[in-house]
Amino acid sequence: MPVGEHWETSLRHLAFGAVQAASEDAGDQVGIQALYVANMLAGQLSHQEHLGALIADFTGMRGIEAVRSEAADASGGAAFRQGYLAVASGAVDTVMVLGVEKVTDVVGSRRVAALSTMMDADYEGAQGATPPSLAALLMQRYMHEHGIDLAAFAGFSVNAHANGALNPNAMYRNRLKPEGFTKAPLVAAPVSLFDAAPEGDGAAAVILTTSERAKDLVPKPIRIAASAAATDSLSVHDRADVLFLSAANLSAGRAYEQAGIAPQQIDLFELHDAFTVLTALSLEAAGFAVRGEGAKWANDAAISIKGTLPISTFGGLKARGHAGGATGVYQIVELAMQLRGQAGENQVDGARIGMAQNLGGLGGTAITHILEAPDA
């Protein structure tokens, strides 16, 4: 089911669909021992906390260990990392990581207020700052510092929509024209509708196991070559340098070290394009672009599916849709499909090593994973 407005589908039913899809992929013999649920806002928007036990039961896994991980919109990456650590510890050998978010039942100021709880409630939320308004400040500053105009960012959204157009699970499958970008209705100047990723309901799930078991279960198991997490000040104003995503930089650096690779060896990068300025800053923080030159990649063919560093290959947050705490799991699932060569029209040729980076609260949390194809 695409990310979108699923008023007819409850939170638990969204989760069920994703659990079922992952289970079918892994086969009958998989035997899940623990469930890690990523979710950001069910307590506020669906009056439901305690999703671990709820979803384990509803999806036919009553009794197993189940817990929710939350790190705002980096919850998906956080839950995946928890699952990874659990298997690595030897305490369990097969776990499922599920991301699920249902945001569209609530509209208007209540939804905006809920989304703002991912930022600092006392120093940002209570002052009326929302994620788009804070992203707008970053974008304005970026444009000022680096002497570029709004149109310079257009290519990121154009690329995301070009890829989303090919993805049946994308929220928006329309293509964007660069000239439309600067004319789009504003969300918080200069951030516009064509700049900010849309919030949607969604769920995605993935199964992790030991390398020994993986070989028996599926023909092309994907290896986790690196997993790393870091944080930054939640308050954007309190960061040493607002145009440097230090958590993204730290976690990417640790991930390269663990995997024993350089950024240049990454074949594709699923980054956290909640706003185009985050795309530019992520390319800089992860070592692909020089400081101040991330936005130049917007109009570079390198980021397209046929390029040297494809990003947002299934549409990214911008076109596939931003399903809150589920987004980080979508990134992992999409990366795994690419590395298995199962990405269909979205396939990146010869994808062997991919990176996913999930940000929470405009970079307050950053979780980076590097995955490798079996023949990498």
Next chain:
Amino acid sequence: MPVGEHWETSLRHLAFGAVQAASEDAGDQVGIQALYVANMLAGQLSHQEHLGALIADFTGMRGIEAVRSEAADASGGAAFRQGYLAVASGAVDTVMVLGVEKVTDVVGSRRVAALSTMMDADYEGAQGATPPSLAALLMQRYMHEHGIDLAAFAGFSVNAHANGALNPNAMYRNRLKPEGFTKAPLVAAPVSLFDAAPEGDGAAAVILTTSERAKDLVPKPIRIAASAAATDSLSVHDRADVLFLSAANLSAGRAYEQAGIAPQQIDLFELHDAFTVLTALSLEAAGFAVRGEGAKWANDAAISIKGTLPISTFGGLKARGHAGGATGVYQIVELAMQLRGQAGENQVDGARIGMAQNLGGLGGTAITHILEAPDA
């Protein structure tokens, strides 16, 4: 600071106090690499999600990995288990687990509604069921099935308050008389004020590291002999047997197996006495009491500090106070103090092996840890 109504202290300041206390205990050289935060309701009651990054920054640990774990009022146990798995994986060697909850800023029906989100929102919460009303159904059924009256449960609260009276961090330090128990104002018949644990603001923190490092850091490091988690249906009505806490039973059974011990070897048991009926059912589920005879322990000297199976040794949820997602961390801290012989007036003589069991949503989640003293 005792669990209680801390209107003058914000969520982050509560957390700061606990982080500081744990850091002082471990010394300057500890070097925390990751922070696991347990919290249940900050999104709903303090408009603040994303506590990992927020608290890491506010407590002077900006940059480190930080994530929140949530499993209703079993969040504390869940976060402790995440920390344990992280260290066991080898990915990090020293982590902090922090539980923090701030519930008293919101009163009346809004707080009750928030607490009810730990149960099944669609099948319980939306029908008006709250945790106390569901506990009342369990208690009524227990009394009916086993032919006992309300007074039979009094001893659990009397014991908890007797222990809480000695604990400077307890929310209530008054002693209870057995004859007062049945006359207390009702919360949800037959559950009364003297039966249900009070909700309070609180925070507690503990540091986990490898056994090698632990020996260098503190004179009496405590060993984690077992860690296990399980779930049950969140909806109480949907459980195969409402008077059997199957998740508590499963996780305790796994914990005994991991530790290689029998229940009889446990020197003290920090159980989840949110309601006295849960105390009775926990004693049964964990293998200390025969089915239907858990309540008999209420008036047995065995559960007192001087007894053979002391429970709620610092007052338990009932008298120390139930600080939501922080409660499971309080249990671990209290157990560690007992095993180090640092429990002061609450000390259980000769405590060598202790068990903590944290329940979420009336047993929807159960997380069990067995800790051992260095000389055990």
